[in-house]
Amino acid sequence: MPELPEVETVARDLQKEIAGQNIVSLTLGKSDFIDNPGLLERELPGRTILRVERYGKFMLLRLSPPASEASIQTQSALLVHLGMTGALIPRAVSDPRAKHTHVVILLGDGRELRYVDPRRFGRMAYLSGDSLSKELRRFGLDPLETSKNEFVKQIRSRKARIKALLLDQTVLRGVGNIYADESLWKARIHPAQLGARLKERQVGKLFSELQRILHNAIRLRGSSISDFLDAEGLPGEYQQHHRVYGREGKPCFRCKTVVRRIIVAGRSSYFCPNCQPVPRRRKHSARIKSKKAKAA
């Protein structure tokens, strides 16, 4: 499942592999995950892929302006979200096409940039000018480009659960389930804890650990849980370094307590009940306890 480190890996590979390539033609298969398929077919042929960037969990293929507007400096880009099972990989034309290949972009050097996505949870969109900048503004802070102070301020100003905040792309762009759980475990914070209730020191710790984990994961080319493949079609290796994610029923790496899985913000959340204690309700616990005793 591609999150920030996986998308960063693919974006860097593609930057090396296809930046500067001209788009000769575009062939679409199933296109229900594309914002406006006709627009892609009209706009992409003839453009040059200037560079490939990561933006949150999106890849941004920055494009040259259309020939008719070469003098106007309107930004345009192809946005690609890999969803759960997407892959964007340059291949020789002679390579057989994988099942679920939905977009094929013929490049000037003769190769094909192929988008493969069995579940089609991904998204693709051509955007330019105001609609592009407007779309990009929807998203929150990039965890690798934000200061600790800014992160702490944002998190502590919200009363949603910390897990929900980490996953909310309008708060923080790029973090998904794996890296949310991993950083919460490292910072010893329960996923259901409310953002506003966390101490400044805790959120600071969370930020440092999140950054460290993301950098490490990028170094190891991401986590491959089920389907993730980089732009060369190879898996990453960070999954071998997961401390809690996917480890329900196994001993905590710190204290040997059995790792649990609960649903927080509608997502599986793995945590250690000992290292990441349940959030305490403010004071009333004694009163509730006596009430219960009376009822019994």
Place this chain on the structure above:
DNA sequence: CTCGATCCCTGGACGC
């Protein structure tokens, strides 16, 4: 503002 529920989609795991 925040929540849960629901939908999208397919392949893999599991039970028989």
Place this chain on the structure above:
DNA sequence: TGCGTCCAGGGATCGA
């Protein structure tokens, strides 16, 4: 071997 069933999960959307 081959069914059927359940489930995962990022994000959009809707109603509470």
